[in-house]
Amino acid sequence: MSSFSYFTLIFFCFSSLIAISHAINNAFSVELIHRDSVKSPFYDPTQTKIQQLLNDVRRSINRANYIKKVLSSNINKFESSLIYDNGLYMMSYSVGTPPFKVYGFIDTGSGLTWIQCKPCNICYNQTSLTFNPSKSSSYQNIPCSSLTCKSMKDYACSNDGEKCEYTMNYNPGSKTQGDLSVETLTLDFTSGYVVSFPKIIIGCGHTNTLAFDYNGQSSGIIGLGKGNMSMINQLGSLIDGKFSHCLAVNEYYKMFNLSSKLNFGDVAVVSGDNVVSTPFDKNKDHYYLSLEAFSVGNKRIKFGGFKGFNSSYNIIIDSGTPLTLLPGKYYDRLESTVIEVVELERFQDPTSSYRLCYNTTSSQHPKFPVITAHFNGADVKLDINSAFMSIYEGIKCFAFIPTIDAFNIFGSATQVNYLVGYDLKKNIVSFKPTNCSKF
Structure with missing residues (x-):
């Protein structure tokens, strides 16, 4: 040896x-x-289910805070955050x-x-x-x-x-x-x-x-x-x-029994109709993307210019963070826009973990707006079941939460029902809408 x-x-x-x-x-x-x-x-x-909800929120916030700590202090940069x-x-x-x-x-x-x-x-x-x-x-x-x-x-x-x-x-x-x-x-x-x-x-x-x-x-x-x-x-x-x-959708009010897939090599290539791609920063250890805006229906809310970012690559796409975390002031603008558009009875989350929830049984035909993440060169229309998570039967909550002085993260919940591909040679991440339960 x-x-x-x-x-x-x-x-x-x-x-x-x-x-x-x-x-x-x-x-x-x-x-x-x-x-x-x-x-x-x-x-x-x-x-x-209440405990599961609290765990998702806790994991999301803890992970964002720690990623920030690791990157800002330059600790063990080759290692895991x-x-x-x-x-x-x-x-x-x-x-x-x-x-x-x-x-x-x-x-x-x-x-x-x-x-x-x-x-x-x-x-x-x-x-x-x-x-x-x-x-x-x-x-x-x-x-x-x-x-x-x-x-x-x-x-x-x-x-x-x-x-x-x-x-x-x-x-x-x-x-x-x-x-x-x-x-x-x-x-x-x-x-x-x-x-x-x-x-x-x-x-x-x-x-x-x-x-x-x-x-x-x-x-x-x-x-x-x-x-x-x-x-x-x-x-x-x-x-x-x-x-x-x-990543397949698993409803919180049901048992989690669906499997997801991790693909390598040729089978990992994201191709065909409706594929969009965006570059990631090749000089950073995490997969940083450039997010330009979110849209709620046809209302666009510009994203950017936040403290701590000296480039256009301003959000991390991450498999280990359940929810999408955004700066508090920006989240408030996004939430206000959603409230303006959604015409459903509000539901108060008893755990206070999710700020915006709706009772879908209050309407015979409940409608939610299309939420679109506008990355550099890629408009990703979020699956309705990822932008609004089912936490109980008939109850959906906005899968975004605000953070205070933490890193922005595009979480795994907002990636469900997308084939998300990483190409480390081309330095791009690609998205294709896919029924992951049948993929």
């Missing part, structure tokens, strides 16, 4: 991925599971040889995939079994002397000077720390194939602390960000820098 180098890693990755690419024709999909789905290890039949509790969509996969099943939250803001590992110095209470790297014949630590380790912006050597160690700090008192390693990851494709990807760089966390109550069925996170160590860049030429997701 002492002779392991960055170039050796690249060689193994390249040769292995060429072989795999021929086997799966550069295109594959995996199932995504909403954390509140009956298919999820997080599913809690005793949790009320995820607050661990905030994961919304997860996928199951296996790690090691023989394959060991784990669950990970996907995150488009993350630069590293990591899992909790034995031996645990300090670990959160993971209710599923914890991965033991000593039981895997394919596990290898990355040495501190390697270029892979030194290419990280933040790294440390183990006490014996041999192993490369990573540390990822989240909100105060929460972090994951462990060994940077290479390991085999195995995915179950929706096509029925099971394929292993060798020599993938992951973090093997031995010290994992969380500063809040946490239900620990998840083993860690899956990084889909732009960093060199993200899953997207490690799969490299196999997927040609392309991935997409299609």
